[in-house]
Amino acid sequence: MTARSAACARWQRQLAMGFMVVLAAVFTLPAEADVQRRDQDEAAWKSLRAEHFPDRSIADGEDVITLDAPYRAEDPSVVPITITDERAGTDAPPIRRLWLVIDNNPVPMSARFDFGPAAESATLATRVRVNSYTYMRVIAETADQKLYMVKKYVKASGGCSAPIGRDLDAARENMGQMRLRQIRVGEGDDRRTQLLIRHPNITGLQMDQLTRLVEPAHFVDAINVRKGDALVLDSQMTFSLSANPSLQFNVRDDARGALSVHVHDNKDQQFKQTWPDKQAGLSQSNGTSS
Amino acid sequence: MRRTQWLVCLVMLHGLSSAFAGDAPAPLPVTQVADGVFVHTGAQAEANRDNKGDIANIGFIVGTDCVTVVDTGGSPRIGAALRRAIAARTATPVCYVINTHMHPDHVLGNRAFVNEGTRFVAAAGFDQALAARGASYLDRLPDTIGMDADNSWLVMPDQQVDQKTTLDLGEREIVLEHGPTAHTDNDLTVFDRRTRTLWTGDLLFVDRIPSIDGSITGWLETMDDFAANRIVATVIPGHGPVSNDLAAAMAPQQRYLETVRDDVREAIAEGYSLQHTATHATQTERDRWLLFDDYHPRNITAAYTELEWE
Numbered sequence: 001m002t003a004r005s006a007a008c009a010r011w012q013r014q015l016a017m018g019f020m021v022v023l024a025a026v027f028t029l030p031a032e033a034d035v036q037r038r039d040q041d042e043a044a045w046k047s048l049r050a051e052h053f054p055d056r057s058i059a060d061g062e063d064v065i066t067l068d069a070p071y072r073a074e075d076p077s078v079v080p081i082t083i084t085d086e087r088a089g090t091d092a093p094p095i096r097r098l099w100l101v102i103d104n105n106p107v108p109m110s111a112r113f114d115f116g117p118a119a120e121s122a123t124l125a126t127r128v129r130v131n132s133y134t135y136m137r138v139i140a141e142t143a144d145q146k147l148y149m150v151k152k153y154v155k156a157s158g159g160c161s162a163p164i165g166r167d168l169d170a171a172r173e174n175m176g177q178m179r180l181r182q183i184r185v186g187e188g189d190d191r192r193t194q195l196l197i198r199h200p201n202i203t204g205l206q207m208d209q210l211t212r213l214v215e216p217a218h219f220v221d222a223i224n225v226r227k228g229d230a231l232v233l234d235s236q237m238t239f240s241l242s243a244n245p246s247l248q249f250n251v252r253d254d255a256r257g258a259l260s261v262h263v264h265d266n267k268d269q270q271f272k273q274t275w276p277d278k279q280a281g282l283s284q285s286n287g288t289s290s
Numbered sequence: 291m292r293r294t295q296w297l298v299c300l301v302m303l304h305g306l307s308s309a310f311a312g313d314a315p316a317p318l319p320v321t322q323v324a325d326g327v328f329v330h331t332g333a334q335a336e337a338n339r340d341n342k343g344d345i346a347n348i349g350f351i352v353g354t355d356c357v358t359v360v361d362t363g364g365s366p367r368i369g370a371a372l373r374r375a376i377a378a379r380t381a382t383p384v385c386y387v388i389n390t391h392m393h394p395d396h397v398l399g400n401r402a403f404v405n406e407g408t409r410f411v412a413a414a415g416f417d418q419a420l421a422a423r424g425a426s427y428l429d430r431l432p433d434t435i436g437m438d439a440d441n442s443w444l445v446m447p448d449q450q451v452d453q454k455t456t457l458d459l460g461e462r463e464i465v466l467e468h469g470p471t472a473h474t475d476n477d478l479t480v481f482d483r484r485t486r487t488l489w490t491g492d493l494l495f496v497d498r499i500p501s502i503d504g505s506i507t508g509w510l511e512t513m514d515d516f517a518a519n520r521i522v523a524t525v526i527p528g529h530g531p532v533s534n535d536l537a538a539a540m541a542p543q544q545r546y547l548e549t550v551r552d553d554v555r556e557a558i559a560e561g562y563s564l565q566h567t568a569t570h571a572t573q574t575e576r577d578r579w580l581l582f583d584d585y586h587p588r589n590i591t592a593a594y595t596e597l598e599w600e
């Protein structure tokens with residue numbers, strides 16, 4: 001081997017090693033950044049926890065609830081999530097209340113759901129806005145006053161500032177209009193009730209860069225669902241819910257009477273609608289707004 | 291990676307030398323697609339560090355008194371390169387910058403044209419849409435194209451088009467039209483009467499999958515209107531190659547949007563959820579488009595949340 005070719009080989013080796021170093025940097029840096037981001041997010045949760053659940057222990061909720069959320073959200077203003085009640089149909093103390101926390105949203109405590117005697121389970125699906133890469137958490141409280149938590153990391157950004165515009169006028173014109181449907185659970189024939197509410201759900205964060213055209217916050221902040229006189233679901237929420245809020249829930253088959261929905265928003269507007277027994281999804285009646 | 295490193299070095303060197311040369315980028319390559327109508331064809335990719343946001347079709351039309359720019363690209367640097375391309379071809383002043391809608395790959399080059407003699411023209415609704423989303427567009431740029439941006443990158447229109455208006459460039463009239471919510475709620479078409487050239491903005495995607503940020507039904511109506519009422523010699527889509535056959539250029543997009551609309555309607559009627567539909571609907575189109583996985587599930591989400599209220 002000549003001196004020249006040895007030097008050349010050495011140079012090639014260095015080049016190759018340099019290449020690998022660069023490659024390694026490319027592949028490890030984002031992962032490390034992710035880990036850093038997640039650690040910061042745990043810090044955010046610590047203060048939220050102190051604020052909302054002081055002096056209470058929260059156990060790992062893996063066996064109690066499942067949170068299904070996409071790791072990478074396709075549209076940050078419409079992120080579908082499902083919370084599955086793993087205690088349904090068991091002898092364990094049932095879930096009475098759920099909190100939904102989106103750590104890095106402007107108002108992280110996003111919603112609280114209380115389930116009544118006409119609820120078949122605490123299983124619930126909705127669509128939320130996600131404003132930046134964040135942990136999403138569900139905390140469940142069971143009938144024996146215990147707390148359980150599950151979390152999922154979601155990659156999405158801009159959900160709270162983006163959604164205004166698309167179909168805003170339609171949402172405003174028909175504000176308070178509701179739909180009740182029976183929706184499939186995944187592929188199968190099992191169904192659960194879906195409630196859709198026309199509302200622009202403006203976050204108030206859709207800020208103009210040039211200090212004009214600021215849309216004041218206007219969003220649904222409470223939804224109450226009853227079957228006859230019995231409570232299915234009582235919920236409070238912030239603008240973390242997507243425009244035209246959607247809730248899916250399970251109503252007990254043996255619960256009798258009309259299904260009635262009462263919606264309230266932060267401008268103190270109220271919308272009410274009832275669907276006669278056994279007619280859910282087929283017709284609607286008595287829609288009122290005030 | 292090696293190439294990227296070299297590029298970084300070259301860019302740094304270039305930065306040093308151009309700091310003294312007034313930081314003027316090279317003129318943007320443009321093609322004359324009709325007499326006095328020049329187009330730069332953007333990369334058919336997501337905005338990234340290689341293309342630096344140069345992914346949309348942008349260009350200009352030259353009259354005897356005025357030039358009008360149609361869209362300015364995804365950064366002020368692309369806008370500046372377009373400006374140099376204009377200066378290399380004509381001394382006629384740029385009187386207008388038309389933005390076909392508020393998406394960042396079409397408007398973030400605006401700043402390069404801010405000048406006393408230049409009016410920015412866009413459809414009604416543009417300012418509100420850009421104001422609402424501008425911050426999140428700018429926030430994403432360091433991650434996507436590797437550039438830091440500030441509010442000066444967002445340039446609002448001086449003149450808004452409610453339905454239709456005509457601009458006189460000197461022996462050359464161009465017609466601007468704003469229709470129903472389609473690709474976005476502020477789509478604007480530009481038609482040069484002399485050469486019968488239609489700039490569709492993102493009302494037309496060729497080869498690259500269309501993205502729905504407005505209304506799928508409105509978009510299909512708009513395409514029906516194009517098919518019925520437009521006699522066009524040359525069509526310049528928002529993304530993809532320029533064509534002389536409007537019907538042929540529109541056909542794949544029409545098929546895609548119609549299939550998505552029909553499939554999503556059926557899924558809703560059968561009681562399938564948004565989640566399920568977004569991952570299953572219209573997979574037949576997968577191999578027919580660039581960037582399918584990047585946009586298709588989002589398109590289904592947009593279509594579903596619109597059509598569930600029908």
Ligand SMILES: [Zn+2]
Pocket residue numbers: 391393473492528
């Ligand atoms: Zn666009």
